[in-house]
């Protein structure tokens with residue numbers, strides 16, 4: 340029998356509990372996922388308070404780890420590195436409009452590189468914001484600063500906010516400009532940033548709507564919010580149901596379909612300018628390694644790598660074409676949206 344509650348956001352009493360899910364790290368609590376038929380919001384119940392949520396993030400949470408500080412574009416003379424560099428430069432230049440040095444400009448090579456960039460844009464492992472010359476970028480929930488470190492190398496004036504002390508300690512150690520607090524506490528000036536980025540962060544914010552208002556205030560007119568979130572409309576979610584990693588309660592407070600995310604942005608004063616379904620092999624079955632652990636009760640952790648396209652080349656090659664098909668049908672496990680502050 341269906342269970343109904345009253346929507347916390349619009350008071351519709353016909354809000355349906357669509358799943359009851361076991362918390363995946365400590366495994367001793369259950370949370371529910373509610374979906375409102377009126378306002379379209381999908382949210383976790385109960386929503387843990389900001390003061391309590393910290394205990395659900397263990398020290399080895401993936402975005403809190405120290406990262407490799409070698410250059411994004413390496414100076415190595417090896418043929419393999421040189422080839423990888425050329426691919427990265429082609430993607431940076433042709434897809435995102437970045438300034439790159441030593442880039443071939445000959446009439447035959449350039450169109451070829453553009454073609455290669457289109458093919459390989461999903462393989463370099465990063466989705467970047469568009470280049471704004473000397474632009475000021477803020478990464479909200481920047482973790483240990485992996486993305487900011489690359490953006491700094493690529494010419495941005497980089498800033499980050501990260502409430503986890505442990506993660507922000509490392510990012511400060513590598514010279515990044517980070518505030519250890521929530522966005523609302525950071526008190527940036529009005530019209531300050533060209534880009535505010537949320538990579539797998541928006542779903543972790545209990546005060547989602549306040550964050551969007553604050554983001555609009557600190558962005559320049561015409562500035563961009565860039566968002567990457569799990570896609571509730573993905574094929575992976577449809578197949579796996581409550582076992583889908585993207586729910587991840589109580590760390591994820593909200594769950595986004597592309598339509599709900601775009602409508603929410605419009606209501607908060609943004610114009611959606613780009614909607615991307617990343618054909619990245621990593622975005623085809625990201626739940627698989629976790630599902631393996633769940634089904635085997637973590638008895639065979641060594642075999643989990645066979646379900647991870649970053650560690651299994653054969654799997655990655657199989658997932659590349661599937662990624663393109665999913666992207667074509669807007670079914671990838673995450674969605675990327677860019678939206679501009681209305682002028």
Ligand SMILES: [Zn+2]
Nearest residue numbers: 346349375378
């Ligand atoms: Zn509602």
